[in-house]
Amino acid sequence: MASPPHPNLELRPLGNTGLKLSCVGFGASPLGSVFGPVSEHDAISSVREAFxxxxxxFDTSPYYGGTLSEKMLGKGLKALGVPRNEYIVSTKCGRYVEGFDFSAERVTKSIDESLARLQLDYVDILQCHDIEFGxxxxxxxxxxxxxxxxREAGKIRFIGITGLPLSVFTYVLDRVPPGTVDVILSYCRYSVNDSTLVDLLPYLKSKGVGVISASPLAMGLLTENGPPEWHPASAELKSxxxxxxxxxxxxxxxxxxLAMxxxxxxxxISSVLVGMNSVRQVKENVYAATELATFGKDQETLSEVEAILSPVKNQTWPSGIQES
Ligand code: NAD
Known part of the structure; x- marks a missing residue:
């Protein structure tokens, strides 16, 4: 039997979708061993603890760990043994370890592959993954x-786009009929070191588009252990x-x-999507949310950290075919 949902973890509406997402979302890229090896046991118990x-x-992609993340998340969700409508799953299309392919043919095939790995009949959100590369x-x-x-075939419920440069969102949203794109997923743009997403929020709200903000820890920069080898930040930002x-x-x-x-x-922001690979991290990140709701932010430490980061505030890195 599943435990009842944690009473204090806030649910927030996602744009016009009617979905209500937990304010802390489970980023499953670490389950693809992207930030270091993760055992199947740890993957499954992290998903269970989160739920x-x-x-x-829960968010994943065929790209993370070359499909490993989707497989691990699928096992974790299945092990929950709860009705499908008790959790919301997003995955992505167009980005693969083999490279980018946003063709209709590839993304149509991709969803079937993802559903098989996730052991699901549908995903709630399918997102075009890092569109600045296409x-x-x-x-x-x-x-x-x-x-x-x-969507008409019932394999997905909502459509999203993801990317690092914020300009890609306005480019697409200005060119598609209203209601076509339901969600954007932005990453590394609403963290203590880079908060540039804030300027786009009124525009997204006016379009009725739901906002998911990923990588609140700036993909490991804002952790005691520091970022993985592949992290694209400059030496100045890392230090x-x-x-x-x-x-x-x-x-x-x-x-x-503090960063959470x-x-x-x-x-x-409907959901802050943080990558997690252990029960301990799940507990810490949920506790960060419930503590915030009860006591508010630690403004003193935040101001001190903002002062340390001020020389690199809003510094980012190139991403995509226009910027590289
Ligand atoms: P993140 O900023 O969430 O950082 C993740 C890292 O922080 C991992 O090493 C994780 O183990 C560690 N961590 C998590 N909680 C911690 C804690 N309490 N204490 C110390 N360390 C902790 O970066 P992310 O995982 O890249 O982003 C979150 C999720 O957002 C991803 O898993 C993915 O689902 C999604 N995402 C999507 C895109 C995209 O679509 N382009 C890009 C980035 C992230």
């Missing part, structure tokens, strides 16, 4: 229409974040909790 603590939103006109004219057919983490530690504070609470505090 038991009130997380109802032709945005192809996304508008070919990929999204293909996803609309998948500023390392200094901020050391400052927090010396003060008896945790940089990851910073992102969670903006309620125009």
């Amino acid at each position: 038991d603590l009130g997380i109802n939103f 032709s945005l006109d192809q996304i508008v004219n070919e990929t999204i229409p293909a996803l609309q057919k998948l 500023a974040c390392q200094a901020a983490a050391a400052f927090c530690k010396a003060k008896g504070k945790n940089i990851s909790k 609470q910073y992102s969670l505090a903006n309620k125009d």
